[in-house]
Amino acid sequence: MKITINNREYDMPENITILEAVKKANIKIPTLCYIENMEPYGGCRLCVVEVEGSKTLVPSCAVNISDGMKIKTHSKKVRKVRKTIMQLIVASHGISCELNCLTCPRSTTCELKIIAEEIGVTKINIPSVEKKLPSDFSSFSIVREPTKCIVCGRCIRACSNIQGVNIFTFANRGPNTIVTTFLDEGMGNVDCTNCGQCVMNCPTGALHEVYHIDGVWKALNDPDKITVVQTAPAVRVAIGEPFGMEPGTISTGKMVSALRLLGFDRVFDTNFTADLTIVEEGTEFIHRFKEGGKLPLFTSCSPGWIKFIEHNYPEYLPNLSTAKSPQQMFGAVAKHYYAKKLGVPKEKLVVVSIMPCTAKKYEMNRPELVGDVDFVLTTRELAKMIKESGIDFKNLPGEEYDNPFGISTGAGAIFGSSGGVMEAALRTAYEILTGKELEKLDFVSVRGLTKVKEAKVEINGKTIKVAVVNTLGAARKLLEKIKNGEVEYHFVEFMACPGGCIGGGGQPIPTNEEVLLKRMESIYEIDYDSKLRKSHENPAVKELYKEFLKEPNSEIAHHYLHTHYIARN
């Protein structure tokens, strides 16, 4: 198809939008309401272009190219209209230093700022509008500040199109249009899973996590407290990004070093309890598989997924593994074992988690789990603290984790990516069930960003069918299929976020497909480079059983490492 863009002719494939075509011609058109791979919304109108023969300007995100089309992407008319619209957006965002930029969590990643600069807005001629809408503090995980909301609907679309959760909606009309939750009940009082994909898709600071930074600083500054920190698998491949490092850069050593510089007394690895989770969950699977227990077994480490199933499919709660998530296992082990080992009361110990996840903040507050973890920082929050301390993260020398909970295997590391839990579990289950050593450790078919992945494994002459699901939208579809008997599995891994924890709601913004792939690649690289790649071979895990938990799924292991769920329909 021949089209003209800014007086140059191009040969373009059919059935692509003007926006896509222009991108192929190496020209960037500013967008705000547009989300890649999702149906266009056409609300912000920043992407309008001039098309010969059209009376009005044409939204490039929503209109396909046609043969002979003549497009002007940056004509005088287009630039003028774009500038006016951008001014309107900024004005509706309330122009005040305090409100907008200085204290805003998105001050360095604000899309309004970035796009205003790209469009060349240097002056706001339009008087600002004060909205004075109350903030929503009802959730343990996410804060909503509607005053900063520009009503682009990206959170609504992310919540419904990616996650199939649908907690957001538009309300009212005209300039009074707002984004809100069902009956304006607040995010803590609706079926929100706390996954944070709304935060990842918000262009402004209207949605962000509930900050635990102040509490952590207080603990670090308290000489009576012993601060213990754990870092989740997916944080190490993303924490470098806010410091200008390539997405996916493995920064484990620098992160450990930075945490020590911040003042943490012990720096441990959640990968350790990921290994512990595998041993418990793997044993649980073997038990159910052999004794005829409830199958398929569903994994339980993604708190967004847990809340989703509690709200939407409570009839499947018996299928959930009772194993706590690695974060909570760490908390329990730290408070009930490690404190004793140190000879201090557990009240003296402050357990902080660094998580790629916003739902973990909710998880630590669940009544049946509360008390084991004291604070959860997202990857973004940790980066803020490091910046606040003036630590030159990029140039830090690498350091090692503390013992004993710094020892982990490659199986623990891959928890960070969709398919990792399943792969780690299979490595362990196979060896325990067969008593033989697994020749090929890599279950490649469960890796990658595909929403639903399947694999079959032969164990003792029996075929075990597994599935791996990421995003809650895909989870809903798969559960419906299981319900209708269309598919049958023995074991299913569910992760709430796209790509698993690497795409978690607490990760640096922007997180897009390209970034996800880079982070994923690094996660598997960590696994390859590990000396130990099977959870049950982790010597520290073995030691923990010997000293404290006796054996997998023992009574004491159940007491500390397992939990129960609540039907919330």
Place this chain on the structure above:
Amino acid sequence: MIKEKIFLKSDLDKTMENYEFIGLKNSLKLNSKNIVKKITESGLKGRGGAGFPTGKKWQFALSQKSDVKFLICNADEGEPGTFKDRFLLENMPFKVLEGIIIAAYTVKANYGYIYIRGEYSNAIEIFEKTIKDAYHRGLLGKNILGSGFDFELKLIKGAGAYVCGDETSLINSIEGKRGFSRIKPPYPVQKGLFDKPTVVNNVETLTAVAEIMKYEDNIYSKLGTEKSHGTKLVSINGDVKLPDVYEIEFGSMTVKDIIELAGGPKDEINFVVPGGIATSILKDEELDVLYTYEDLEKSGSSIGSGGMIVVSKKHDLLDILLNVSEFFVKETCGTCFPCREGNRNIREILLKMKRKGYKEEYKKIIGDLKESIMLAARCGFGQSSVNFIYSVLEKYFYEEVK
């Protein structure tokens, strides 16, 4: 030809029994292609405001391959100053119904809706009865008048949003969704109600269809001018002595003549809005323009929906502007930024003028806002929302305050 006030009450006092549905009967003898041809030849343009040729729309819909098609009669008349559809719905519901059935038969739609503005309670009542009677008489349902054509018609009450008069918003509303316009393309005739090909026609358009199909020869195309065929209902109101609905043959009268037809102005005229407040105004000295699509367009305005408002000099211009602005601020759906925020800001500036007087800088801001709304808003309502205010400011206000 038609200069006197035509009350169009010919069918008013007759019951459905006496209404002969000649247009429908004639149509059922023809195939779709021939009806489309006849409507195309009549030169009928959509009377909702956009003025798209009806024959062309039907042809497009007819060429769509689909198991299900829909026909929607748009009776969500919300344009301030416009009440001609209400007149038709209340006074000649049979003729409206006739047009609906003809349109459905032509485009092969077996299901249809009439979406009536919720505020028109009288019209709703009348049309509910009309539909019920029509089912009794075999005019709706299976095998209409023995033709083999099946058509089910349902009435939907609008919940009171101006934007739902936009065909795509109207479709969303019928589907139970928020009244937001949809992105075009795809057009409703390609992918409309429940994603099926859907024809949306205005009440007046469908009444004209019934009238056109009543006659063997094409008398309709002989009325009017070369580019504006037939007649048009004008609902004239404001500062005139006899506000009402009048039927005007295109090209037979100037705007001034129409005002005279309505008893003349009550006071000295300041300006006239020829087609509802989504159109630009004509100043007192511009009223000699002939009432046709082409002449009004040349004068910088348009026929719009045919709601003519006469405004005399006794009104405060700024109050009128604020009133109209308030309307658009209240009724913009909120989806697209230029319309939502632009209209809000125009109101803010007008309020400032009211409180503190005019400042030269407002002119540029309003000019910028008008441009971005007109060029970049998502739907027709948004794009036309600034016509009235801007034209008043340009033609009068700026001059007056200087």
